[in-house]
Amino acid sequence: MFIELHAQSAFSFLEAAEQPETLAEAAARLEMPALALVDRDGVYGAPRFYRAMTKLGLRAIVGSELTLRDGSRLPLLVEEREGYQNLCRLITKAKLSGAPATLDDVEEHAGGLVCLTGTADAHLDRLLGIFGRGGCFVEIQRHLDRAEERRTQRLLALADRRRVPLVATNQPVYCRPGGRAVADVLTCIREHVDLDHAGHRLARNAERSLKPARAMERLFADRPDAVANAGELATRLNFTLKNLGYRFPDYPLPPGETPISYLRTLAEQGARERYGHGPLAERARKQIARELDLIGRLDLAGYFLIVWELVQYCRAHGILVQGRGSAANSAVCYSLGLTAVDPVGMDLLFERFLSEARGEWPDIDLDLPSGDRREQVIQHVYQRYGRHGAGMTANVITYRGRLAAREVGKVLGLPPDLRERLSKLVPNWGYQDPEDLLVKRLDEAGCDSRHPRLRMFAALWSLLQDLPRHLGQHSGGLVIAGGRLDEVVPLEPATMPGRVVIQWDKDDCAALGIVKVDLLGLGMMAVLQDAITLVRDEGGEFDLARLPPDDPAVYAALQRADTLGVFQVESRAQMATLPRIHPERFYDLVVQVAIIRPGPIVGEMVHPYINRRRGREPVTYPHPALEPILRRTLGVPLFQEQLLRMAMVAAGFTGSEAEELRRAFGFKRSETRMQEVEAKLRAGMAQQGITGAGAEEIVRSITSFALYGFPECVVGETRVIDADTGRWIPIEALLTRRVRIEHTHACDAHLKLRKRRVLKATSSGRRMVCRLRTAL
Numbered sequence: 001m002f003i004e005l006h007a008q009s010a011f012s013f014l015e016a017a018e019q020p021e022t023l024a025e026a027a028a029r030l031e032m033p034a035l036a037l038v039d040r041d042g043v044y045g046a047p048r049f050y051r052a053m054t055k056l057g058l059r060a061i062v063g064s065e066l067t068l069r070d071g072s073r074l075p076l077l078v079e080e081r082e083g084y085q086n087l088c089r090l091i092t093k094a095k096l097s098g099a100p101a102t103l104d105d106v107e108e109h110a111g112g113l114v115c116l117t118g119t120a121d122a123h124l125d126r127l128l129g130i131f132g133r134g135g136c137f138v139e140i141q142r143h144l145d146r147a148e149e150r151r152t153q154r155l156l157a158l159a160d161r162r163r164v165p166l167v168a169t170n171q172p173v174y175c176r177p178g179g180r181a182v183a184d185v186l187t188c189i190r191e192h193v194d195l196d197h198a199g200h201r202l203a204r205n206a207e208r209s210l211k212p213a214r215a216m217e218r219l220f221a222d223r224p225d226a227v228a229n230a231g232e233l234a235t236r237l238n239f240t241l242k243n244l245g246y247r248f249p250d251y252p253l254p255p256g257e258t259p260i261s262y263l264r265t266l267a268e269q270g271a272r273e274r275y276g277h278g279p280l281a282e283r284a285r286k287q288i289a290r291e292l293d294l295i296g297r298l299d300l301a302g303y304f305l306i307v308w309e310l311v312q313y314c315r316a317h318g319i320l321v322q323g324r325g326s327a328a329n330s331a332v333c334y335s336l337g338l339t340a341v342d343p344v345g346m347d348l349l350f351e352r353f354l355s356e357a358r359g360e361w362p363d364i365d366l367d368l369p370s371g372d373r374r375e376q377v378i379q380h381v382y383q384r385y386g387r388h389g390a391g392m393t394a395n396v397i398t399y400r401g402r403l404a405a406r407e408v409g410k411v412l413g414l415p416p417d418l419r420e421r422l423s424k425l426v427p428n429w430g431y432q433d434p435e436d437l438l439v440k441r442l443d444e445a446g447c448d449s450r451h452p453r454l455r456m457f458a459a460l461w462s463l464l465q466d467l468p469r470h471l472g473q474h475s476g477g478l479v480i481a482g483g484r485l486d487e488v489v490p491l492e493p494a495t496m497p498g499r500v501v502i503q504w505d506k507d508d509c510a511a512l513g514i515v516k517v518d519l520l521g522l523g524m525m526a527v528l529q530d531a532i533t534l535v536r537d538e539g540g541e542f543d544l545a546r547l548p549p550d551d552p553a554v555y556a557a558l559q560r561a562d563t564l565g566v567f568q569v570e571s572r573a574q575m576a577t578l579p580r581i582h583p584e585r586f587y588d589l590v591v592q593v594a595i596i597r598p599g600p601i602v603g604e605m606v607h608p609y610i611n612r613r614r615g616r617e618p619v620t621y622p623h624p625a626l627e628p629i630l631r632r633t634l635g636v637p638l639f640q641e642q643l644l645r646m647a648m649v650a651a652g653f654t655g656s657e658a659e660e661l662r663r664a665f666g667f668k669r670s671e672t673r674m675q676e677v678e679a680k681l682r683a684g685m686a687q688q689g690i691t692g693a694g695a696e697e698i699v700r701s702i703t704s705f706a707l708y709g710f711p712e713c714v715v716g717e718t719r720v721i722d723a724d725t726g727r728w729i730p731i732e733a734l735l736t737r738r739v740r741i742e743h744t745h746a747c748d749a750h751l752k753l754r755k756r757r758v759l760k761a762t763s764s765g766r767r768m769v770c771r772l773r774t775a776l
Contacts, residue, residue: 002213002227003234005036005061006075006116006139006169010467011045012065014190016173017182019467020049023210026175028056030212034234036061038075042091042490044396044471047508050241061237064091065118067100072120074106074127075139076113078239083112085245091490092388096500098493106130114233116167121155124162137167137233140226142219143207156223167233168219168226172210180206182463185411194413241512248515249385249482251305259301263332264292266308270335274342284344287331291350295332298354300362306480307364307517308336313380314366319373320529322544324520326353327364338364340544346586352641361515365476369529370521374476377519379498381478388486391502392494393477393509393516399464408460412453422447422457424728446725473501476520479509488514524567549586558583558592568593580610587632594638605701609636622697623690625649637701650698651684661702678703720744723755734761 007023008016018026020037027035037049037060046062053060063077064087078084086109093109094101103123106115107130115131116139117124127136138159140152159166173183184202188194191201211219213227220226253262267288275281295301314321315337323339329348333339343350354362368374381390399407402423409419442449442458449455473494479502481488491500502509509516528544535542557563559582561575569578569589573596583589591609600606611617612634619635621627629645630637637643647653647661661677678699685695720729723743733739746756 001033001231002168002216003032003034003036003061003231004169004172004210005063005077005167005230005234006038006065006118006171007035007210008039008065008171008173009037009045009049011042012040012173013468013470014186015040015183017179017186017467018174018176020045021052023172023175024049024052024056024058024060026210027053027058030210032058032213034059034061034237035210036063036077036234036237038063038065038077040065040073041067041094042503043088044394044468044503047241047504047512051511054240059234060240061234062087062239062241066090066094066106068106068120068123069100069102070122071100072122073118074120074123075116075118076106077116077233077237078112079114079135079237080112080239081243081245083114084239084243085487086111086113088488088490089484089486091503092486092492095490095492103127103130110135112239114237116169117155121158124158124164128162128164133164136164137229138164139167139169140220140223141169141171143170143203143205145204145207165229166223166226167229168216168223169230170211170216171208173208175210178459178463179209181460182467183208185408185460185464188411189407194411196413244488244512244514246488246512246514247482248302249306249389249480251302251309259305260292260296263295263301263304266305267292267332267335270337271331274335275344280342280344284331284335287344287350288335291330291332291354294354294356298356300354303361303515304332304336304364307338307366310366310377310381310517310519311336311338314368314377317376319377320369320525320532321377322367322525324365324367325363327362329353330362333364338366342549345549349641361510361513363516363518365518365520367520367522367525369526370523371526373526373529374519374521378478381480381517381519382498385480387500388484388491389482390478390480391485391489391491391500393474393479394501394503394505395472395474396505397469397472399467399469403469404461404464405457408457408464412457412460414453414457418447471501471503473499474506476518477506477509477516478519479514479516481514555584558589571596577606577610581613591633591638600636600638605636605638609634609638612636622694622701623650626698643702646698647681647684647702650688650690651681652688653680653684731761734758 004027009018009020009023010016011020016039023035023037035053035058037045039045041064043062043064046060050060050062061077062084063075066074066076068074076087076090078087090101090105090109093105103126110130113131114135114137115127116137117127118139120127121138124136124138130136138155140155140159142149142152156166158164174180180203184195184198187202188198191198193201195202216227217224251259251262253259257265271281271284271288275284295304311321311323313319323333327333328339328341329343329350330339330353331343331350333353334341334343341348368377384390405423406419409422414422442454447454449458471492473496479485479489485491485502489502489504491502493499494501504512504514506516508514532542558569558578561578563569563575563578568574569592574592577596578592581588581592581595583592594600595606595609600609608617612619621630621635626646626649627635629642629649633639633642637646644653644658644661648658653661657680681699681702682695685691685698690698720731720734720741721727721744722729722741723745724741729739729741734741741758743755744758
């Protein structure tokens with residue numbers, strides 16, 4: 001049976017045109033039980049490919065195409081874990097040195113690897129000496145190209161003469177309709193030319209697709225051994241990313257202590273300092289004991305100790321540090337001084353932070369003052385765990401919106417002014433609604449949709465969406481390992497001196513059980529640190545954890561929206577909502593911050609909550625079974641954990657399915673992923689007997705959390721598009737009636753962008769928030 005051993009995804013940046021998941025789906029359609037992903041100089045797409053293949057019941061083979069010093073490329077395939085570790089170290093050495101690998105480097109890291117000759121066949125003798133006859137294969141391809149066929153005949157003669165086994169591959173770079181066109185666009189971007197002048201840089205035909213076994217058998221009918229060898233070699237390549245061998249660093253413990261015993265000592269000591277003998281002390285003691293019991297069962301004590309060490313380092317060096325997010329729900333985190341919010345007094349839900357059902361490491365994000373003080377902490381991590389023991393997580397920059405429009409426009413040779421105009425318009429088109437084809441919007445934007453180049457622009461822009469373009473760096477995620485991190489994932493130099501970045505993003509790390517610590521730079525933390533310094537210079541002293549949660553003066557200022565310069569509640573949307581919600585206690589502030597978010601706004605949850613809070617409408621629930629979940633927020637779902645619990649109760653989601661939903665919320669707002677979740681929701685609710693309006697309300701609540709961005713207020717400097725001409729008009733010009741427009745783009749009742757008639761533009765108050773009313 002033929003197995004493709006040289007497939008490439010879009011993580012061979014600007015060379016291949018498919019997502020790893022798309023290749024996996026194509027392999028399943030072709031009934032290919034395994035497939036090798038061999039991207040250029042990295043394993044960037046390997047985690048996504050592994051997850052997609054595993055989900056389909058297929059086997060993902062790991063490899064990489066290594067660029068050598070002479071420009072040739074050497075495909076390397078992983079046979080066992082030693083080979084994977086060697087591959088990662090080999091790639092890391094080349095990346096950090098800034099120079100392609102040499103054959104000496106390859107020889108040093110050859111254990112556990114198998115090589116195909118790729119374009120490095122000139123080095124066959126040396127490769128045979130490195131890998132032996134059982135680990136080196138002459139790779140041949142046939143793409144119906146005469147020049148390539150002459151080379152193939154030369155390789156066949158060479159392999160027969162040297163008695164080296166052959167392997168047939170097609171080196172696919174696409175597998176869907178339109179893939180060849182996308183590959184041509186990427187070639188033009190890489191070579192800095194447009195299509196009219198690309199010439200021989202483009203592929204000569206469309207033969208670089210993932211081909212079925214029968215097609216490969218026909219192509220290589222004269223050498224069936226090359227096809228058979230591909231299948232036989234695939235059976236040897238048994239390594240999977242499940243066997244990464246990653247382990248978290250061990251914390252250096254005092255003599256006689258275990259991680260959990262030492263953590264218990266620190267937590268109990270901190271609890272005595274935080275709670276003393278007050279009214280919450282006994283509740284806190286029981287809560288801490290319960291949390292420690294779970295932490296011990298999940299073997300997570302070392303993680304808490306390492307984060308605690310980072311916080312201790314910050315305090316010893318006068319750097320303000322504060323835990324954020326769901327860690328605030330943990331009494332252990334509060335007692336260790338990682339967070340400053342009392343979860344016992346605030347009655348916060350610990351399971352939002354950590355539960356056995358989630359099956360992953362907890363996430364403790366640490367806010368630090370942005371700038372030099374944060375960089376000092378990051379460098380402390382590198383010094384403690386070594387340059388090969390820690391790395392920043394990656395952020396994959398993808399083609400979306402304006403970037404894709406500019407690049408496609410340049411490739412098609414569109415005039416610069418038209419490219420810029422299109423790039424400004426595309427974010428307003430219906431990318432989130434695949435049925436809302438771009439070609440329909442071209443006329444509304446003043447473009448001729450019948451022009452072949454503009455129709456091609458719309459098609460290519462859509463096909464390019466979400467394809468990786470290059471690797472960036474996460475704002476603060478740091479991965480640390482016990483031992484060499486470069487044996488788990490390749491490392492690359494970051495743009496900032498003194499940093500390295502791994503080849504995977506935070507989602508890849510989470511899926512593979514790799515621990516990430518977020519050290520986030522926050523300007524407000526720098527302001528707070530400076531304010532604390534000023535207070536101390538005046539002889540004052542205070543602890544953020546002991547600030548009174550019920551100061552009447554603070555709530556009075558919040559109720560009258562006197563919050564300019566107050567972090568989290570200083571936006572116009574927050575200031576407009578504060579007097580209506582009228583916060584009176586700390587939990588009201590939690591709601592206040594949560595309610596001005598994309599999900600609650602698009603899900604039409606803001607007004608129902610305010611009306612219920614003010615007694616203007618009764619509290620109701622989409623289904624009686626949801627009352628315990630939604631009672632505290634008056635029947636209106638505002639928090640992510642409420643949505644997850646709703647899915648479990650109303651649709652029968654398991655813990656793992658709820659975790660899949662949670663990840664979908666943060667997966668770059670992937671509509672495809674949320675459509676899959678929505679289908680599961682509807683099927684699950686139907687089985688539970690929940691249908692009709694109640695079911696629709698639940699689905700809208702959940703899906704709106706993921707699919708829509710935050711709608712900014714239309715402020716004075718904002719521009720509005722004239723849908724008839726494509727011009728951008730300052731809204732001030734509409735308010736003063738210097739300019740009139742007949743139509744603009746706005747959302748209809750179904751949240752789809754439509755051309756709508758402008759009725760009136762009015763100012764809505766002294767804060768210069770403007771309202772633009774439209775109608776069909």
